[in-house]
Amino acid sequence: MVNGTMIRGLLVLAAVAAFAGTASAFSVTEIEPNNSISSPQHISLIGGTITILGALSDTPDYYSFEAAYDSYVSITVTRPSEFTDSYWVNVFDPTGDVAGRAKSRSSVKLSNMNTAYTGRYTAVVSGDSSGATGVTHPFTYNLSIVVSDQPIGSSSVPGSPVPEPGSVAAVGAGLSCSILLAFRRRLV
16 A cells, blocks of 8 residues: 655655756865866766856866866856956866867857876866946856767757756656655545
């Protein structure tokens, strides 16, 4: 016999499964000092994706991460709306050469940079505040780094969308909840 306590327990498990499935993106806060290429903040990519909440002052911020040969790296920097000038992202490969760079007055995106080496890459975030009015340092930003063995945003079927990593688990958990609620209504 299925009772109300069992139904509530199953609903809680379904909700936990939905949230656990979306935990593929990991977030951290910038840790100082990370203001030189010799002392970057090392980032361990959990599930291939990480988001960093950082703050720029007068020096660039450096982050290092591991990537395998022939991986794809996408880096996005989003900034607060009050920051009126540009952000730059430069990525250095394990040999110290520039592997990619991007600059923008809005969100900066370096998409699908193909890695030529296995090893530690360094992302450098910098900005120009010379045109900012009424804004004081530090400027906050969100830095997202994604490393994948396939081009990011692609799939095996051309033109078809790629679901977020936790989407399938969330849909499954949602369907489980619907089935359990329908089952519960039959018992009442």
